[in-house]
Amino acid sequence: xxxxxxxxxxxxxxxxxxxxxxxxxxxxxxxxxxxxxxxxxxxxxxxxxxxxxxxxxxxxxxxxxxxxxxxxxxxxxxxxxxxxxxxxxxxxxxxxxxxxxxxxxxxxxxxxxxxxxxxxxxxxxxxxxxxxxxxxxxxxxxxxxxxxxxxxxxxxxxxxxxxxxxxxxxxxxxxxxxxxxxxxxxxxxxxxxxxxxxxxxxxxxxxxxxxxxxxxxxxxxxxxxxxxxxxxxxxxxxxxxxxxxxxxxxxxxxxxxxxxxxxxxxxxxxxxxxxxxxxxxxxxxxxxxxxxxxxxxxxxxxxxxxxxxxxxxxxxxxxxxxxxxxxxxxxxxxxxxxxxxxxxxxxxxxxxxxxxxxxxxxxxxxxxxxxxxxxxxxxxxxxxxxxxxxxx
Amino acid sequence: xxxxxxxxxxxxxxxxxxxxxxxxxxxxxxxxxxxxxxxxxxxxxxxxxxxxxxxxxxxxxxxxxxxxxxxxxxxxxxxxxxxxxxxxxxxxxxxxxxxxxxxxxxxxxxxxxxxxxxxxxxxxxxxxxxxxxxxxxxxxxxxxxxxxxxxxxxxxxxxxxxxxx
Numbered sequence: 001x002x003x004x005x006x007x008x009x010x011x012x013x014x015x016x017x018x019x020x021x022x023x024x025x026x027x028x029x030x031x032x033x034x035x036x037x038x039x040x041x042x043x044x045x046x047x048x049x050x051x052x053x054x055x056x057x058x059x060x061x062x063x064x065x066x067x068x069x070x071x072x073x074x075x076x077x078x079x080x081x082x083x084x085x086x087x088x089x090x091x092x093x094x095x096x097x098x099x100x101x102x103x104x105x106x107x108x109x110x111x112x113x114x115x116x117x118x119x120x121x122x123x124x125x126x127x128x129x130x131x132x133x134x135x136x137x138x139x140x141x142x143x144x145x146x147x148x149x150x151x152x153x154x155x156x157x158x159x160x161x162x163x164x165x166x167x168x169x170x171x172x173x174x175x176x177x178x179x180x181x182x183x184x185x186x187x188x189x190x191x192x193x194x195x196x197x198x199x200x201x202x203x204x205x206x207x208x209x210x211x212x213x214x215x216x217x218x219x220x221x222x223x224x225x226x227x228x229x230x231x232x233x234x235x236x237x238x239x240x241x242x243x244x245x246x247x248x249x250x251x252x253x254x255x256x257x258x259x260x261x262x263x264x265x266x267x268x269x270x271x272x273x274x275x276x277x278x279x280x281x282x283x284x285x286x287x288x289x290x291x292x293x294x295x296x297x298x299x300x301x302x303x304x305x306x307x308x309x310x311x312x313x314x315x316x317x318x319x320x321x322x323x324x325x326x327x328x329x330x331x332x333x334x335x336x337x338x339x340x341x342x343x344x345x346x347x348x349x350x351x352x353x354x355x356x357x358x359x360x361x362x363x364x365x366x367x368x369x370x371x372x373x374x375x376x377x378x379x380x381x382x383x384x385x386x387x388x389x390x391x392x
Numbered sequence: 393x394x395x396x397x398x399x400x401x402x403x404x405x406x407x408x409x410x411x412x413x414x415x416x417x418x419x420x421x422x423x424x425x426x427x428x429x430x431x432x433x434x435x436x437x438x439x440x441x442x443x444x445x446x447x448x449x450x451x452x453x454x455x456x457x458x459x460x461x462x463x464x465x466x467x468x469x470x471x472x473x474x475x476x477x478x479x480x481x482x483x484x485x486x487x488x489x490x491x492x493x494x495x496x497x498x499x500x501x502x503x504x505x506x507x508x509x510x511x512x513x514x515x516x517x518x519x520x521x522x523x524x525x526x527x528x529x530x531x532x533x534x535x536x537x538x539x540x541x542x543x544x545x546x547x548x549x550x551x552x553x554x555x556x557x
Contacts, residue, residue: 022557024555024556024557027555028553028554028555028556031554031555032553032554032555037554039550039552039554039555041554041555041556042552042553042554042555042556043556043557044552044556046550046552130557131557132557180557298399302399302403302418302419303418305417305418305419305420306414306417306418309417309420310417352554352555354555354557375407375410375414375418379414
């Protein structure tokens with residue numbers, strides 16, 4: 001049976017027309033069409049979720065726990081998150097009113113932006129950064145304002161650069177440390193200077209700390225721990241990176257009650273609640289997942305040491321990434337753009353990396369290499385990149 | 393013990409064949425430092441050897457039979473279980489010997505070419521020792537996981553997309 005078709009022009013919103021598909025997409029298509037690839041282009045752990053976590057979720061299914069949970073998430077999970085944040089980063093949130101379990105940290109970012117932005121509001125975004133920040137700001141009518149960081153300052157955000165871009169319309173500052181794609185971290189000293197500017201201009205901070213556990217050289221400093229920052233910070237995090245749970249799509253936001261309540265309003269209409277079985281998995285990760293997670297972190301640190309040293313040995317300039325699982329070497333010495341370099345490397349040597357420019361200002365001239373790969377793959381990748389550099 | 397040495401031990405316990413140059417980079421130190429740490433750990437008998445984990449079922453010519461034997465013994469005054477344990481573990485067929493808590497005393501792991509070879513060993517060598525009161529022999533039927541390594545299918549092949557943000 002065929003139905004009769006009428007003429008219909010797609011009528012899309014201006015907002016969605018304003019944003020571009022992610023620059024990673026083209027690369028993904030190209031890489032997917034090839035064989036024998038070593039991929040350093042992946043933004044997720046190379047581990048499977050620890051077995052006890054998977055098992056807990058299976059058990060929840062066996063018990064038939066398959067209904068909705070409270071909008072904000074299982075109270076046991078929120079309590080566990082609250083205890084964890086207190087113990088690990090010395091920040092306090094009331095599990096009843098100040099924590100919302102989300103569908104990955106990605107939803108958390110969207111909720112935070114939708115909860116605070118009016119059309120025309122400007123959001124300062126420290127770049128290079130995760131690809132979704134600016135498009136999500138645009139979608140709600142906000143204006144993303146990049147604050148470039150560079151290898152000269154180890155990709156830390158300079159408070160003066162922040163202040164220079166503040167206008168009457170500036171509403172918020174987006175930070176993400178440890179950073180994807182640079183692996184940069186920010187310590188107490190640098191954050192304090194930023195906090196001063198933020199407080200002076202009465203901004204809100206959205207702090208995406210999804211990589212917090214993956215800090216290798218110094219303890220992670222959570223933004224709301226700084227004086228005067230808790231009341232103006234929305235903390236966004238999740239289980240994907242530290243607990244190798246990317247596919248579960250489970251994260252959380254923690255913020256003072258008015259912000260948390262506003263985000264919960266959007267979440268309850270748009271999402272209802274995060275997946276129940278993923279919430280049970282997350283609860284197990286919070287309760288019994290620490291040892292295995294620390295083992296993974298140790299392994300990432302060792303691979304980072306190996307990979308960054310090896311990159312330098314074959315002639316690339318690379319700052320020491322203090323966190324996450326990315327190295328962000330400069331490829332400026334080759335005279336190629338990031339896009340050209342990444343594409344040529346992929347075609348000639350079958351190593352997939354992500355060109356730095358897709359992560360925003362300051363990313364051009366760099367490539368993002370994820371070292372969440374086995375040592376064997378990393379060793380082979382270094383050999384191939386070395387051969388590639390010599391062939392230029 | 394230095395923290396670096398511990399980290400080194402944990403690394404080579406999992407992957408004994410890693411090159412010293414690679415280990416040096418992973419541990420953020422020099423190759424010479426890794427060499428000297430390894431030598432000193434070997435000298436102190438902390439590292440007792442380097443061996444491979446082999447799935448012998450995939451090697452047609454050399455299938456072996458493994459048995460775990462629970463042994464009850466009478467401990468001797470002055471030397472306790474150590475003397476009888478030593479008499480047992482000195483046999484080259486014995487791959488491992490542990491003193492256990494519970495209903496028996498020594499757990500002895502034996503490898504042989506056939507069940508009868510192991511049966512002979514138990515009846516002629518093990519049971520005839522003065523201190524041995526009784527033995528219970530369990531033959532291994534299948535090896536699923538050994539020393540942290542899963543045998544057979546590799547469930548950990550990369551299922552990730554090639555490029556993701």
